[in-house]
Amino acid sequence: MADAQPIWNRPARGARGPAPSHSRAEIVAAAIAIADADGLPAVSMRAVAAKLGTAAGGLYRYLSSRDDLLDLMTDRAVGELEPYHDTSGDWLDHLVALGRAQLDLHRRHPWLADVIQRPSAVGPHALSFFDRCLGVLAPLDAPTSAKFEAIALMTGTVVLFSRSAATGPNPFAGLDPTAHPHLAAALANPSDPGRQDLFDHALRGLLRGLLTP
Amino acid sequence: MADAQPIWNRPARGARGPAPSHSRAEIVAAAIAIADADGLPAVSMRAVAAKLGTAAGGLYRYLSSRDDLLDLMTDRAVGELEPYHDTSGDWLDHLVALGRAQLDLHRRHPWLADVIQRPSAVGPHALSFFDRCLGVLAPLDAPTSAKFEAIALMTGTVVLFSRSAATGPNPFAGLDPTAHPHLAAALANPSDPGRQDLFDHALRGLLRGLLTP
């Protein structure tokens, strides 16, 4: 009953009692270090507590659930996108640059793709990012709903490319060419252009298609 | 060591011994029923086994892990998209129609969004769907990589809309207007056009932007 509010609006500690040995920031940092090194499944309460030299149950003095921890991790990582420098020039260039920064962030923290979609993970830094994108789009005359979709799908594109970079060999091993003729034909000719600016090109096309009449 | 192959290439049973009381199809149907009713976390081995009136350990005669079960569930659900009727007319209209069918599928099985991204979930029906999309795009003169991205992002759009329909109230409750001015302004004027064809419009814009020079 103590957490009717999301964790960002909850105070870290009360007034009485001894000073805590740790802090939310310290716990979140340890959890992110584990996730960066060994992946999200390795982020167990016991592992995080062990990295801090404490017991698992003690973490619940600082958070009320593992989901809270994931939310804090997410928003802290998103905070690495700041500070945002000033807006100038074309909105499309600017938004693509924001998307590329987001992609870099996801490459640094591959676990982000697995936690970022949960609604509870929208924290203050995520709001700042969202607000920033809307600011870039402000001079554009497009319906608000279209701008919302565009930003959401930009993140979707980031997740897509981040995941495809982290995945192993393609899942099309040993498929039947007669059953899937078009797929076989497409895989036959490796007409990949420069893999470098594939992301830029895709994101540009997406945004232009979504925000241009 | 028995499952070096993905589960679709593994035989269901051996030659000797008594006839099995169940089948993979029956198990998958029970699991899907549970997921549809109570969500993906409710799909535990024990719950699926209980619905079949058997013990949890017995399921491992048919599958080798819970991930296998999720893979089978995914591909079976994707199979509901078939049969595909003949191609005719504009490629864009056709692809949007495929996307809408995909969205209907995700509304019927909201848990799909949480399992569809895993690489191991690409089964024969998913390959058929992919091949079908490529067939629709065949007359189009665009690089293969662009077509792949477009199809992947189409699925991303479906997941986005499916999730936003399933999510509760918006996560922008009680935000600080001074900290996020653009966001507050955007939320102030409810300029939502008809929520009906929002998906169609977004998907059209996305595909056109991605596949048009």
Next chain:
DNA sequence: TGTAAACTGCGAACCACGTTCACGGTTTTA
């Protein structure tokens, strides 16, 4: 100043989960 309330870290415990295993019974192969 003293006492009660609120807080701290700690460890044991609970429960659910995925998975394994030995067992007795059943069907096929040789």
Next chain:
DNA sequence: TAAAACCGTGAACGTGGTTCGCAGTTTACA
């Protein structure tokens, strides 16, 4: 007919999130 392969069962293992009681510590208040 005997051996081999398979079946379902139920108990068990290990791990995970979470709860709880305990003893010690700090603050608020009379």
